[in-house]
Amino acid sequence: MSSKDALLEVSDLKVHFPTRDGAIVHAVDGVTFSIKRGVAFGLVGESGSGKTTTALACVRLVDPTAGQITLGGDDITNIQGTSLRDARKKMQIVFQDPYASLNPRERVGSIVKRPLKLMNIGTATERDARVKELFEIVGLRPEQSELFPHQFSGGQRQRVGIARALATQPDLIVCDEPVSALDVAIQAQILNLLAKLKKEFELTYLFISHDLAVVQHICDEIAVMYLGQIVEQGSKKDIFRNPRHPYTKALISAVPSTDSIGKPREDRIMLDGDPPSPISLPTGCRFASRCPFAVESCEDTPPMLREISAEHSVACHRVDAAGNFT
Amino acid sequence: MQAPLLSVRDLEVSFQIGGSDVPVVRDLSFDVEHGETLGIVGESGCGKSMTALAIMGLVPNPPGRISKGSILLEGIDITTASEKDLQALRGNDMSMVFQEPMTSLNPVFTVGEQIAETARAHFGLSRAEARNKAIEILRLVGIPSPEKRVDDYPHQLSGGMRQRVMIAISLVCEPKLLIADEPTTALDVTVQAQIFDLFRELQEKTKTAIILITHDIGVVAEMADRVMVMYAGRNIEKGPAIDFIRAPQHPYTRGLISCIPTLQADPPDEPDALFEIPGVVPSAVELAKPGCAFAPRCPNVIDRCKVEFPPSTQIENNRSVSCWLAQEETV
Amino acid sequence: MIDSSLDNFNTEPMEKPASPARQTWKMFSSNQSAVAGLILLAIVLIFSLVGPLVYQVAPTEMVWMPLTPPLESEYLLGTDYLGRDILAGLINGGRITIAIGASAALLTIVIGVTIGALAGYYGGWVDNLLMRVTEFFQVLPNLLLAMVVVMLFSATLTNIAIAIGIVSWTSTARLTRAEFLRLRSMDYVRAERSIGAKNRRIIWAVILPNAAPPLIVSAALSIGTAILFEAGLAFLGLSDPNNMSWGRMIGDNRPYILDSWWGVTFPGIAIFLTVLAISLVGDGLNDALNPKLRKR
Numbered sequence: 021m022s023s024k025d026a027l028l029e030v031s032d033l034k035v036h037f038p039t040r041d042g043a044i045v046h047a048v049d050g051v052t053f054s055i056k057r058g059v060a061f062g063l064v065g066e067s068g069s070g071k072t073t074t075a076l077a078c079v080r081l082v083d084p085t086a087g088q089i090t091l092g093g094d095d096i097t098n099i100q101g102t103s104l105r106d107a108r109k110k111m112q113i114v115f116q117d118p119y120a121s122l123n124p125r126e127r128v129g130s131i132v133k134r135p136l137k138l139m140n141i142g143t144a145t146e147r148d149a150r151v152k153e154l155f156e157i158v159g160l161r162p163e164q165s166e167l168f169p170h171q172f173s174g175g176q177r178q179r180v181g182i183a184r185a186l187a188t189q190p191d192l193i194v195c196d197e198p199v200s201a202l203d204v205a206i207q208a209q210i211l212n213l214l215a216k217l218k219k220e221f222e223l224t225y226l227f228i229s230h231d232l233a234v235v236q237h238i239c240d241e242i243a244v245m246y247l248g249q250i251v252e253q254g255s256k257k258d259i260f261r262n263p264r265h266p267y268t269k270a271l272i273s274a275v276p277s278t279d280s281i282g283k284p285r286e287d288r289i290m291l292d293g294d295p296p297s298p299i300s301l302p303t304g305c306r307f308a309s310r311c312p313f314a315v316e317s318c319e320d321t322p323p324m325l326r327e328i329s330a331e332h333s334v335a336c337h338r339v340d341a342a343g344n345f346t
Numbered sequence: 347m348q349a350p351l352l353s354v355r356d357l358e359v360s361f362q363i364g365g366s367d368v369p370v371v372r373d374l375s376f377d378v379e380h381g382e383t384l385g386i387v388g389e390s391g392c393g394k395s396m397t398a399l400a401i402m403g404l405v406p407n408p409p410g411r412i413s414k415g416s417i418l419l420e421g422i423d424i425t426t427a428s429e430k431d432l433q434a435l436r437g438n439d440m441s442m443v444f445q446e447p448m449t450s451l452n453p454v455f456t457v458g459e460q461i462a463e464t465a466r467a468h469f470g471l472s473r474a475e476a477r478n479k480a481i482e483i484l485r486l487v488g489i490p491s492p493e494k495r496v497d498d499y500p501h502q503l504s505g506g507m508r509q510r511v512m513i514a515i516s517l518v519c520e521p522k523l524l525i526a527d528e529p530t531t532a533l534d535v536t537v538q539a540q541i542f543d544l545f546r547e548l549q550e551k552t553k554t555a556i557i558l559i560t561h562d563i564g565v566v567a568e569m570a571d572r573v574m575v576m577y578a579g580r581n582i583e584k585g586p587a588i589d590f591i592r593a594p595q596h597p598y599t600r601g602l603i604s605c606i607p608t609l610q611a612d613p614p615d616e617p618d619a620l621f622e623i624p625g626v627v628p629s630a631v632e633l634a635k636p637g638c639a640f641a642p643r644c645p646n647v648i649d650r651c652k653v654e655f656p657p658s659t660q661i662e663n664n665r666s667v668s669c670w671l672a673q674e675e676t677v
Numbered sequence: 678m679i680d681s682s683l684d685n686f687n688t689e690p691m692e693k694p695a696s697p698a699r700q701t702w703k704m705f706s707s708n709q710s711a712v713a714g715l716i717l718l719a720i721v722l723i724f725s726l727v728g729p730l731v732y733q734v735a736p737t738e739m740v741w742m743p744l745t746p747p748l749e750s751e752y753l754l755g756t757d758y759l760g761r762d763i764l765a766g767l768i769n770g771g772r773i774t775i776a777i778g779a780s781a782a783l784l785t786i787v788i789g790v791t792i793g794a795l796a797g798y799y800g801g802w803v804d805n806l807l808m809r810v811t812e813f814f815q816v817l818p819n820l821l822l823a824m825v826v827v828m829l830f831s832a833t834l835t836n837i838a839i840a841i842g843i844v845s846w847t848s849t850a851r852l853t854r855a856e857f858l859r860l861r862s863m864d865y866v867r868a869e870r871s872i873g874a875k876n877r878r879i880i881w882a883v884i885l886p887n888a889a890p891p892l893i894v895s896a897a898l899s900i901g902t903a904i905l906f907e908a909g910l911a912f913l914g915l916s917d918p919n920n921m922s923w924g925r926m927i928g929d930n931r932p933y934i935l936d937s938w939w940g941v942t943f944p945g946i947a948i949f950l951t952v953l954a955i956s957l958v959g960d961g962l963n964d965a966l967n968p969k970l971r972k973r
Contacts, residue, residue, distance in 0.1 A: 081870060121865050135873065138874050175626060203627070209624075282587060283568065
């Protein structure tokens with residue numbers, strides 16, 4: 021898996037939380053992927069799939085239980101203190117809810133300047149100039165830096181959040197559902213901004229979303245998560261043109277589309293029920309209980325993620341080594 | 347032709363904001379026929395949820411009130427009906443499903459008790475009968491082993507299950523009109539597909555009319571027969587869903603449809619930038635200004651837009667649009 | 678490179694940046710009872726702080742016949758059983774009472790906020806340990822504990838204030854902990870961590886200001902509670918013999934209550950008015966600082 025141009029490499033990442041009554045939530049349970057520089061990598065999945073926890077662990081906002089995370093070749097899995105703070109310069113995060121991610125008592129200019137101050141970057145004058153520049157980059161007016169977050173609309177707040185994430189000129193930006201709290205018309209503005217920034221500053225994105233259309237628009241590579249594990253991973257073309265895992269297929273077909281007016285898509289794969297609880301996991305394939313194609317072996321042994329073509333991997337007993345559905 | 351089930355005329359809902367009356371819904375007129383699905387589309391703050399509350403007779407008062415117009419449900423005017431009459435209408439003839447299923451269910455009662463309570467109030471059933479009714483309706487909405495689930499408390503259910511319970515409660519009395527306000531926004535797409543499947547099935551069976559309020563164009567395309575687009579408290583375009591998707595007329599509708607990324611079976615490597623509607627929706631206080639509220643964001647704006655709101659113009663089969671440009675084209 | 682849509686983007690009018698403190702004052706000043714409380718409080722403060730300069734009668738000395746009723750001598754509110762001037766006692770005692778109340782409340786807040794903040798922010802064993810300590814102090818009878826402290830270390834003003842502070846911080850700690858628990862999972866706190874902020878900054882400079890509104894209210898109200906507590910201690914005879922306070926006046930005059938109603942009534946009214954004023958201001962602050970009531 022390891023390659024020279026990989027910026028972020030995650031191998032066998034596990035994040036487990038204890039619950040109050042002593043049980044273990046397997047939020048992320050053995051996730052491996054790597055993101056090359058300049059690539060937008062999408063993690064898709066439904067609620068409870070562990071995509072957000074994975075992202076938070078990658079930027080060390082959640083402590084990994086096991087596995088390894090390297091950023092630009094440096095192992096950041098367990099670093100603490102100064103070395104962690106240094107590493108944070110290179111990885112930043114844009115949060116989902118722009119109403120919750122900005123300190124309501126801080127002026128937005130100060131919010132954007134804060135990372136520079138905390139990480140001792142530049143002199144006071146340089147920082148002011150940088151904040152001004154950042155405001156322009158994300159499409160805000162520098163005069164607005166004196167305002168408080170509540171004086172902005174959701175889209176503008178998200179721009180402030182993006183400016184804060186860009187402040188230290190990071191290599192990796194984790195975007196955790198950056199547009200799902202925004203109105204549709206505003207989503208386009210923010211998605212275009214993110215696409216423009218990626219090109220202009222050669223950014224690498226780890227993009228978390230439940231919205232397949234958004235992921236398809238922004239991302240180059242995609243991993244589909246189900247119940248703490250990656251079930252399918254590949255290029256954008258692989259995933260959408262040639263989805264192999266039944267869950268990926270179900271997910272894609274469940275998206276209501278403007279092509280089928282007045283009726284559901286004909287190829288829709290309906291799933292029954294809900295995912296099992298991440299506390300008591302099934303022994304076999306985690307998707308087996310909802311999978312319309314499950315056979316006996318699916319219930320017994322968990323399928324491994326294996327390559328079916330260059331950089332396209334699937335974890336399904338019903339998909340053979342050549343990628344054919346059997 | 348049968349009279350429409352619901353007939354809204356010149357509806358205006360006002361809110362007291364900072365000491366003055368601000369209309370958040372204005373000049374709204376539309377019909378809902380028996381058994382059809384009307385999609386109401388718009389961004390947050392466009393008045394779509396307030397319209398739903400007005401139909402249910404649930405506008406929070408104060409600060410809000412219905413300041414003009416009429417809402418006729420099978421001839422009964424909801425705007426003038428007494429609270430007692432409204433209570434009889436709600437549940438019996440119309441019911442509502444909200445976006446957030448957790449907060450709309452009472453956490454201290456089992457789901458069975460909550461369904462049974464509604465059933466008892468409306469059908470005068472005995473306790474045992476109501477419980478059976480609850481189990482039956484839970485099965486109908488696709489809840490596995492309803493005999494067991496009927497005794498669960500809301501927190502013991504997943505989000506999808508809770509929303510199904512909400513739908514069960516709203517359907518137990520077989521209403522003629524179901525208002526669903528973003529019923530699947532908090533749910534995953536695979537669960538959303540299940541819920542919509544359920545809606546279609548029930549509509550087939552009970553001929554319930556549905557008002558589906560959403561911001562998701564894909565949902566509208568899949569579910570609605572007709573669509574009404576709202577912007578800043580007003581209806582700006584109305585017509586069959588297929589026309590709305592294929593040939594939107596109002597500049598806002600056009601923008602709304604082209605600004606969303608659509609899922610493609612064969613995605614391009616480098617997608618084009620999305621169309622942007624510049625700016626943001628006007629704040630409630632700005633709504634009182636004359637002219638078309640969309641004018642500041644409109645790419646086709648003309649001088650007249652800034653001073654006068656365009657009347658609703660009929661274009662071809664059952665379509666209407668409120669835009670001076672459309673007006674000029676038809677004249 | 679700037680968005681082509683930038684010019685159209687910022688269509689919203691630029692508002693003058695109003696600081697949260699300004700908005701709070703706007704809300705507060707529109708609340709009549711809060712303003713009444715504030716005026717009353719100002720009167721009490723002027724009375725006790727400026728009063729001694731204007732009315733220079735020693736509160737601890739015998740100046741007239743003992744137990745003279747009000748309005749029967751030049752000492753308007755009468756004298757107590759030792760012939761001490763009641764008005765002088767009120768004026769000078771006010772200063773001491775308010776000083777004890779304020780410093781005890783300050784101590785309450787410092788201990789309560791520190792313990793609550795650490796417990797709420799760190800959680801886990803820190804939370805467990807600190808909450809057990811809090812519960813321990815909560816189950817001890819307040820008055821008895823304070824009495825023991827004062828009796829052990831002699832009844833000076835400082836010791837009385839410390840004793841009150843030590844027994845009354847638990848509810849502040851619980852309140853602070855609840856606020857920290859709520860706020861520590863907010864995304865902006867996460868964002869601070871992601872930009873390299875240390876725990877110390879997150880606790881004191883990020884979460885605490887956001888948790889401040891209920892704490893400010895609680896601080897204001899705890900001054901009132903502390904004043905009542907001081908009165909209670911003094912009533913039981915535990916007061917600084919070298920300083921007059923309202924509580925001590927009531928305590929001293931208690932045995933003569935049947936002969937001289939004025940000896941306990943005037944300090945009682947003074948305590949009542951002060952605590953009332955503080956409560957009104959506290960309630961006003963509560964409304965003004967509650968973001969749900971604030972106009973958006």
